[in-house]
Amino acid sequence: MQYYTYEMAHVFMHPVRLMARTLKAQVASPLNPFADLEFSKNIAAACEVFEGMTRRYGKPEFGITETKVGGLTVPVREEIVLKKTFCNLLHFDRDETVVGKRYDPKVLLIAPMSGHYATLLRSTVQELIKEHNLYITDWTDARDVPLHEGGFDLNDFIDYIIEFIQYLGPNTHVIAVCQPAVPALAAAAVMAANDDPAQPSSMTLMGGPIDTRRNPTQVNKLAEEKPISWFESNVINFVPFPNAGFGRRVYPGFIQLTGFMTMNLERHTQAHMKLFENLVKGDCDSVNAHKTFYEEYLAVMDLPAEFYLQTVKTVFQDHLLPKGEIMHHGQRIDCSAIRKTALMTVEGERDDICGLGQTEAAHDLCSNLPIDEHYYYVQPGVGHYGVFSGTRWRTEIAPRIREMIRTVQFKRRTGGTETRMPLPYHTLHADREAIVDWRAPTGAAPNGSAAG
Template sequence: MPIGEFDGAASLEGGGGLHLATPLYWMYELGQAALNPARAVADATRLYFKNPANPFAHTTYGKSVAAAAELFERTTRRYRQPGWDIEETTVGGEHIPVRINSVWERPFCKLLHFERVFSRPPRRPQPKLLIVAPMSGHYATLLRGTVETFLPNHDVYITEWVDARMVPLSAGRFDLDDYVDYVVSILHRLEGDCHVIAVCQPSVPVLAAIASMEAKNDPYVPHSMVLMGGPIDTRINSNAVNQLAETRGLEWFRSHVITKVPFPHPGFMRDVYPGFLQLHGFVSMNLDRHLEAHRDLFLNLVKGDGDSAQKHREFYDEYLAVMDLTAEFYLQTVDAVFIRHLLPKGELTHRGTPIDPGKITRVALMTVEGENDDISAVGQTEAAQRLCSNIPADRKTHYVQPSVGHYGVFNGSRFRAEIAPRISDFVLSNGAARAKPAERPAPKFSVVKN
């Protein structure tokens, strides 16, 4: 899962005088509207040539027409946010129903709880696990596999970020400072009795939020935090994505990738980094692979390989669903994390107050990296170990997973077999007892400025 801030921007390198301020998004919407009739015709054609009553449906010609029609419809549609599709999990060999509830909401985020409906209390401890999903272009459902992996042994919560084009201007702005406020507010909602996993981009704001809470002696800090494939210090093993940011500078990004949400979306006139532009970047980085995958889809549909075709649909239904990011969050992240490297330099602030990871003493730390990660290179996440200098050595650990890239850090077979069990062991070994809520001060929820 690429960090959306730069994949789309990288694809524009060398774009000369291209400026996206307002027109391109509007042209994109016009193109989508213009293609609607053609998509409808393609879908009708597909159904016609797949109808068993149609004699052509059983011929290579008919299957080819149906396959071509489906390919056209899929490659021109706008993909909406996928569903979670998690209805049950297995705990101790028993199938347990799962209910997904929203337990905390702000204009730009919902906190979802994957509530397991037990018929009797589980035998093993089931610590609360807060997964902070990245706000980097894709929806939180990209972490469906991550959630499914942890559900058998944990009480799982996840942040579901809202598409910026769906948030009206009246809801206010959202930047990196607001992100930190949201994390603090969520930890207060969970009363600190939890463990936090930051997947990729959230590693910086999660670390900042916990450092800010520790500096205030906040009783609701989590037991532990796990930072996975995050850009804590992008100066380490700097790659093309990091170098692009430093070379181009903030104004280049402001003029090339920021535009306004067009009518009739609820976020009309909000400044955003649009999802369709991020998608262009995602695809262009591995264009040959995506072209081959769609060619294979066509061939599989013609020869009737339904299983392979369905796997393609499931992957691309998720991969091609993207969301807009608010301009202020995107630009502040680019500037603070990738251009000026404020956190590792000790210069990052939150609402004007310096962030010092050295203040963290009560929260255990685990960092996880992928050996072949080409987004957050090896060493960039491990830098948190050095910054959090006052966490006891026996409460810190670092793990590099061999032979996986960025996506493999939080999903896939190696994640399930090798990374997730290590995280679960770390969480269980750092679940120190807390005072009951009644014995602690009443939670002071952060004021979230929107």
């Protein structure tokens, strides 16, 4: 019923939005002799803020048409290389006629399936394609998938990841951002247990809820407060007609967005008040920056109900992965089976969605990895989104991931016989007694800071 109410509200608001756009066009028209009056500017600004807050935002485009490689501007083309019911594997193909044949590491970037589209990682992609052969999971809005196509749950998510890695072949490096850290780690464990020749060379988990019992956030506490039956009764809805997925049970994106907005309501309110002020002043740069962010942030997608409910129960309530009790098609997933996939975890110091230590927990689970293939980094001064976007991502985090990938690639190419290379980030000891900064001179005391 919530979904139908939401749809009807949009229908009823459509003529109101149309009137707001019409009024704005009239008062802001250069033909209006009163357009420069403060009163007219206030009306135009109010209409624009109202229209932006009440309209529906469709799926954004990545819009990445070029990148810089070795100082050269290289055209980039998006291509779908593998189609699945609930996801497309998207490749960012750089024009080799400009830059020549390159043998950059293959990277599979796993975007979160948590209400926003994969384009939320646009800045992540923009940085990675400079020096990597990049692929990304482009998840499909569940409301657009016909009911006869079947369901999608956590097991299917793991299957998709395994299939994508196998498609890309050996020497693939996986980066999972936020929610897919759990299925990515599970997929690597399944492939390791089966001695799959396509096991990824490295896996980077960024701000992921591996063990939400550590330093729980408000999001974690909300997930534990209610039984799974409450979530099924209160947030699961049927996709209304005339959408292609009519009749499918989903966790609607607008409910997820409402939760996110409520968590930081004061900040979002102030942002829109600032937008109003900037519109009145004519500060175009600030207005465009606001619109760019919110056009992405307010574009949401529906999640399959079975996937959402299983994730809540498995990851946030029962903590099956860190307990070693998670199952995949009847087979227990054992992360200690991972021996050939280097592990790096990245966390934000001020992350209020995935608390410090939750992603780091993956190192305890991958107990049979060599000591020098555990990499742990905490970025000071950033929250959840700062882990994969913004200045700190470009200047602090991405270079460390790039160096790790190339170090691991070099080690695999030489059969692991070469001496360990100095790394510009921290390596986590298996005994967890010290975090070593390999930039320190030989014999120096370990740096106990996890932040760098």
